[in-house]
Each structure stands twice: as C-alpha cells, then as structure tokens.
Amino acid sequence: MSLTPEQVQRCLHGVGYEIFVQSFFDSNGDGIGDLNGLRQKLDYLSDLGITLIWLMPIHPAKTYHKYDVEDYLNIHPDYGTLDDFRHLVNECHQRDILVILDLVANHTSYDHPWFRQAQSDPTNAYRDYYIWTDSERVKRLGLRAFDTPDVNAAGLWHKVGPESEHFDWEEFEKRSKTPVDLDQDDRITSKLSLTHEDSSANSTQSNRLYTNTYYAVFDPRMPDLNYDCERVQDEICRIGQTWLELGVDGFRLDAAKYFYKPPHLKSNISWWTKFRQALSQINPSVYLLGEVWDLSSRIAPYLRSLDSVFNFELADLLISCVLNEGNGSSLLNAYQRIANIYTRESSRSVIDAIFLSNHDQNRLMSVLSNNVSKAKLAAALLLTLPGLPFVYYGEEIGMLGMKPHDKYRREPFLWSTTQTQGQTTWLEPLYTKVSNGCTPLDQQLSDPNSLVNHYKKLIHIRCQSDVLLFGSLKPVSTRIRCLCIYEREYNTKSVFIAHNLGHRTQRVMIPDNYRQITFSTNSESQIVTNGQVNLQGFSTIIIQTK
Template sequence: MNFHRPFFSKTSNSRVSSKILDTNEQLNEGIYRCKHGVSYQIFVQSFYDSNGDGIGDLNGIRLKLDYLKGLGISLIWLMPIHPSKSYHKYDVVDHFSIHPDYGTLDDFKQLIREAHERNILIIIDLVVNHTSCDHPWFVDCRNNRSSQYRDFYIWQDSEKIQKLGHKRLATPDSGLTGVWHPVVEQNENENKPPTNTISELVIAAVQDNISKFSSQIPTAPPLPSSTEIKNNKKAKNNQNNNYYAMFDPSMPDLNYDNENVKRAVIDIGKYWLKFGVDGFRLDAAKHIYKPHRPKDNHNWWQLFRSEMEKINSNVYLVGEVWDMAYVIAPYLRGIPSMFNFEMALYIMNCVHRERCQGLLNRHLENIEFYTATNPEYLDALFLTNHDQTRLMTEMNKNKQKAKMCASILLTLSGSPFIYYGEEIGMLGDKPDENIREPFYWTDKSDNTGQTTWLKCTYTTRSNGCVPFDEQINDSYSLYSHYKTLIHIRNQSDALTFGDLIPIDVKNASICAFERIYGQDTVLVIHNLSTKSVTIPLPNNISENDVTVLWTTNNQNQLGKKNVTVSGYSTIILKPNIAN
C-alpha cells in the first residue's frame, strides 16, 4: 500500500488512506474503475423507443450507448425490466424473463455485450422483498392453503390482526400504514376476467422465454392462464387469509423464514449473473424481515453476497436502506455499497442556503463510520432518484444552482449516480409518474426514438425545459456542464479514487477540499454564493505552483497568492510540480 502526503493541506491527515492497486488488482482495474466511475439510472420505459410503439425498450438503450459513453458513464442501473402489471414494474410476475414491452432475453444479452465492449457495466434492479399478486407462487396459494407455495408468503388470521393491530408507521420509502390485506376472492360465475390477472401478452412472452432458456432457468411453477386464475377455488372461509404487504396490496411480501424462498431468490441472482449482468441494485433491502428483526436482514444479505460472489467475485451490490447511519452500517457486510440519502439532502440544502457548513465533515464522518464496518465500503452518492422530486424542480428551475449541485456531487469522494434526464434539467414532482416522464430528446416530430407512453406535464418547453438536441452544442448548457466535469473526473485518479481532506478558508460560502490518490492531487473550490470571493491559496502556495485544471467561469482567476472564484462557480487546481 502506498500513501502520498497532501500538497494543498498544511498537515497530513489520518483520513488520507487511498489504497493504490497492486499487481493482482490491476487485472480487475477496469471493473474497479467502472464501480468508482459515474453511474446512470434508467427507467427503461421513458428512455428511448427503438420500435415506434411509444415505449422505451432495451434496444433503445443499446442505440443510445454511445450517448452514455460520450457523457462519461461507466455503469448503468436499469430499473425493473421483468414482466409486471404496473408501469413501474416493481411488482414482478416472473424474475427470469423480460417484459415484452422492453424486448427479449436476446435483446438484453446484446445490450450487455455492447455495453461491455464500451467498458460500461450493467446492473439491474433486484426486487425480492415482494412479488406481484399475479406471480405464479401467489396465484397458486392465495386461495389454496395446501399449496406448496403457501409458506412463500406471510399470512395471518383476522382475529389476531385485530388483537395485535395492523398498522405501521409510514417510512420514507413507503407511506402505506395498513400492512395486512384480505385476499380478494373472485366470483366463479362472473363473465369478465378477474381483476388480478396477467395479460395474455405477458403470459405468452414469458412462456416463450422460458421454453427458449429452460435449461438455464431454475425450477419454478408454470405461469397460469387467465382461465386458470379465474377458476381457482375460493377459500372456505377467511381464516388465516390475510397476507402481509408493506408497499401495496398488489405486492405481497415474501416469507424469508422459509428456506425455499431464500434458495429461490439466490437462484434468481445467480441466473442473472450467469446471464451477464454485473450486479444488482437491491430494492427495499431493510424490509426483508419485519422491522423488529434487523439482524435477520443483515444475515440474509451476507448470505446473498457470499452466494453471488461464488458466481462473480467482482459482483457489484448497491442497496437501498433509507435510514440513519447507525441503521445502515450493519448492512454493509452484505451490501458493500449503499445509496447515501443523507448526503443528497445535505448537498441540495447547502446549495439552497448558499453555505457549505457541515457538508464535508458530515461526509467524512459517514465514510469513517461505514468503513469501520466494511473497509471496502463504496459511498453511492446521488442527488435525486425515481422516488424523489427532480433536481431542477428542487432548485426552482435555477440552472446555476443545479450546476453547483452537480459540481459538488461529481467532485466528492464516492461513486456518483445520475438519474436519467438530470443532466438536461428535466423537471418533475410527485406523484411518481411525473418524476419518470419521457426523456426529452427533441421537439422534432420525426424522431421516432422519443417515448410517448406518458404526456409530459413538467418537462415541457413551456416550463422552460430545453431538449437534448439543443443543449449538445451549447457550451453553457447543463448537459455540457455534466459532460465536461464527468470527463475531468474520469481523467483524474484523485477525483475518481482519492480521499478527501477539507480545507478551511474561513468563509462559510466556500466549499474547499483536496482530493488525493497516490501521486495525483487536486484542489477543488466551490463558491456556493452569488458573490465573487477571493481567498488565499492554502499552504503558502503561489500561482506558479498550480495550474487551473477546470473552471466553470472564465472570470475565476489565480492571483499571486490567492484565487478569485465567481458566484455559483467551481475551480479545480492541480500542482505544477511533483510533490
């Protein structure tokens, strides 16, 4: 292990601990670099339409791989791609297939192949806290207590629910307070299909995929037809016929006290790793067991990780645990990377207040706390995602503030994630559909790639949004800001891998820090205020000792012993001499 003393900081700091890759690790440096690079979250339905049906698809993403590579992306996170009844697809009907709107397994295989050719990793949303109420396991058991899949879910009788109570406190990731739901029994004499029915299109596509890849897919019950669902026998009474579902009645939770469930989920993970995906975003990771059983959650994810690493020792696992740091830390033995919801709020709040107070110290406190549990912890930073108000809306359409948020995100230590459309300033607020509107490629009517499944109410020209095809050649656009800074980051080992050392310049509006990795070091200075600020160069450095690596404003300039940083701007300095 090799360490290098700071150039811009006055004294060495115990937090400087960047590990330099040894010979064996060089073999996997490409994967290591991709994991530490900039990642991109895609809601497939809204991204790019390859066949003119108005719905984004896997081939559409494949056609836009050069767009993503040009932006500087090294990892793609695909939101759920499996058969589902909903538009969001977090209610999975079959974990081994692709939703027919999105394409086929062959399409996905080709996407992975071409992404890897561009040194881009692909991870997929793994939704295994629950299934759809139309999943074959649940369909088979919901009115059949003797079903072999009955114990795949959590059941309770009405009397006990009334006695113990059926409410829970709302959490940031689920506002549903009623968690026990009676099975809705179908009327056998009704002529119309039952409400909870998989479309025949989905059934046909799934069955076709299963027949093609049956030798690769773990054993699972066959998908029922609509007629079979309709003809299910009703339960004789309602005793013990209430199921647990904490997100929505259409998404019953799985029972992880059943070893068969654990084995089935491990098989799902192994299947996709063998298929070629590079890892998983682990949805609702803290809800696998009920809230009073966190240790069981921790143990499960450690088991899952160990099983996945048997297939791919470099598997990338990033988790969603929306909670306090002390709750998150024990998960890190099983999930080495975790989305940092706290820092997302910190960054945006600091930009709103135009003050950096507490941001850097809190960032480092979190990293120290988490690496004490897992030294390989990788901080998954982001600004907003598919469950939150979009960045440009949060910033009240202020492009300069959005740029400042991006600048901080892309220069902090960690692995930054960008939500699709963030780089072009898409708008969106609750309800969720409005946060997942079609990517704004163009206003031109002849562009068949523009998705149209949802009419945009936020990301429109009348709301001040500018399509990508008008931003690409504008050097001052939000897109150009993201692209330029991502490429600066990708070319700097200090910004990609390095540790962070705060530098106190005695000005609350200035966020200044050194990033250091081996022989590479940079000084990053963000001015969060509207006013130009002149500060002394740290560590008695003069203008002859440094070069401007990048700046967002041409009025930012070096003096003999100081640097002037304009309002809402960033400057990155690099030493002229080897230290």
C-alpha cells in the same frame, strides 16, 4: 467479453446512471422505451462518460413502474427479449460500462405464480413463500386490511380477494390526505412483534374464517416474501445467479431493510451475506448496492455484506446546501461523519453510492426552481466527491418532475423538439416540456455552456483522474461560510477543489503547489495574484498541482 478487475474498479468509482427504460428511447415506434432503444443511445452515454448503468426493473409486471415482478427470469415484452438484453450487456461491456439490475425481491406481484399458488390453499406448497395471519389477530392489534385511507394505521395486512387484487394505488395516492410514510419502523416493529407471539392462541374457527390475510408493506398488490422460508432464499439466490450468467455485473437491491419483519438488522444482514456468497460462485466481484432509506448510522451495518448503500443523508445535505447557500465547512464535516460511520461499521472496502435524486424523489431541477447555476453547482459537488456518484436519467439536461404521482418524476427523456424518432410518448409529460423552460438534449449539446456539457466536462475530468476516482478527501478550512473547499489525494498526487455555495463572488486562497486550472464553471474565475482566485457565485474550480 469481461472487463479486467482494474477496469471494473474504475467503473465502480466513475459515474453511474439510473435508467427508467420505459422513458428513455423507443426503437420500434410504440412510444414505449425499450432495450434496443437504450442500446441505440449507448453512444450518448459513452460520450457523457458513464461507467455503470442501473436499470430500473425490466421484468414482466402489471404496473408502469414494474416494481411488482411477475417473472424474475424474463424481460417485459414491451422492453424486448432476453436476446436483446444479451446484446445490450455485450455492447455496454465493449464500451467499459457495467450493467446492474434492480432486484425487487422483498415482494412479488400479486400475480406472480408463487402468490397465485400460495393464496389458493393454506396447504399449498408455496404457502410458506409469503406471510399470513388471521383476521382475529389483525383486529385485536388494531391492524386493518386495506380498506382505510390511513396507511399509517398499519394497513400492512390485506385480505386476498378483488379488493386487494384491483387496488388502485394511483387513485388511493391522490385521495390520501396524510403522506405515505413507510419508514415508521418503530410502529411496525411493535405491532408485528405481537403477531409473532401466541401463534396457537386463536380459535380454530377464526383461523378457518380468516386464513387468507397476507402481509404487504408497500402495496396490497405486492405481497412480501417470507425470508424465514429457505426455499424463498434459494429461489432468489438462483435468480441472482442466472442474471450473472447472462452477464450483469451486480444488483441494486430494492427495499433491502424490509426483508425480515419486523425490520431486523441482524437477520437482514445474514440474508444478504448468504446472497453474496451464492452470487460469488458465479462472479466473485459481483457488485451489490443496497437501497436502505434511513439515517447513515442505521444503514452502515449493511456494508458488512454489501459494497454500497445509497447515501440518502448526504443527498439531502447537498441539495439543502445548494438551495439555501449553506455552510461549506459544515457540509464537509457531515460528509466525514458519515464516511467515518461507514468505515467503522464495514469490514469491506466501501464504495459510497452518492446521488442527488432518484425515481422516488422530486427531480433536482424542480427542487431548485429551474436555477441552472445551482444545478451546475450541485453536479460539481456530486462529481468531485469520493465514491460512485449516480446521475438520475435526465438530471444532466435539467428534466423537471414532482408529485402528484411518481410517474411524473419518471417522464420521457427530452431528446429533441425537431427529431421525434425514438422519443417515448407513453406518458404526456406534466413537467419536462419546452414550455416549462426545459431545453432538449440536441440543443444543449451544441451549447458549450449548457448543463449537459457541464456534466460531460466534469465526468470526463473525474474518469481521467486517478485522484478524483480513488483519492481520499481532506477538507481545507476557510473562514468564509459559503466556501466548500477540499483536496483529494491519491498516492503522491492531489487535486484542489473549491465551490462557492453563495451568490456573491469570493476570493479563494490557493496553496502554492496548485497552479493548473483543470475546470472552472465560469471563465471569469481566474487566478489573480499571489495564488488567489476570484470565484464567482455558485461556481466551482478544480486545480491540479504544477
């Protein structure tokens, strides 16, 4: 069953939901979330009003997170089968929910058959699928294999062998004193540029001694693919096409800026253009969403070939404004500056992929120190802006999560404390626990003032309003620093939205044509006299025209 182009557009401006299957819902009692479990919870996602789900990687892999893919065309046995996947996609489509997959194609697993072949022999047919150098060059450039805790010393080259194969990232992360920063583009660029020079200058002897040194930007167990090799490009295009044939609606493209080394904008974009063309043969309206973790000016060019890129800069601004009772007008100025960059750089119609947090970041509620009012404010900002807002699973119930390790930002969804069936138990949570102030979903659903019901109301208001789905944003000026006020406009209709980023009640002037309150965080926020509203601290009000 396929959705009409109009339905697809509504979904792409509705609300997306990022899911870590492993932590969601377990259908067979092994404590690990799976595709059938997720399918059993589609009622919940439908009720919440979700219009698109993004599945974090679901393919066979060694790690719990599965960003080290061993087989792009299969499902991890813990998660289910291809048939389970087909069922899931069908049921999503029946509920007008799109499905996109995480495509992790910058690198494969060390154990992917391509890499196993490639490392076995320099003359192997798969050798060119990866990026190789010799240790002489590695030494000369001051690059070191992964025998140092200093990742920033460009530990990007690794020697094939047990040390890389059995590398314990978790242990390494705990030991490491300096934060891992993979966005040191300039440093990587300058060093890698050198490696591209003088390819024949090294002695044959050292080449023979050190032939098995490969490039891996994230983890020695995840060797980077070589996109100068056309066969790699063709493989990945075919993989994308295969999943489209199975019914998926698009892809979230992991690490989209790392494909060409050194990070090379023009080559990356031309690759993504080729990828889109190949996929369009199967589904002309395929949705492509890039993860390009960078400043807006540097990610905007990707919108020449992708529909969306995650708006990391806005996410930081939204959280900082909520956390620090920020300046509402400055927030809107920043929003518009980013939107203008996107429009200038893109020839396509852009869907701004906005969000508050994702699986690589500390959870929103932890950042906000369990302040539910602030979490409601952050959600109200997110869900009333143009684009496609993404909710990270559990954000809507205020799940907690932080370092020490990424898995604690991906803890089991807290369904209930009385009904344990389906609850995932693969990880003992450190943060999302009742004893830390978390309220399970079932209790929240029966409380009209709960966080999840706040999300639900706002999502339904968004999805039922063409103005909130498709309308442009027009800031409304105010002299009060902590007020963030804007109108959304579409065709002849408009909606008025005011957020109070501060803790004190503020009086908001409502233009004459707006009278019908569609949404209010607090029932105390009511129109008083002469078109004015007393807006409580950390509250939002949405008003429609008469």
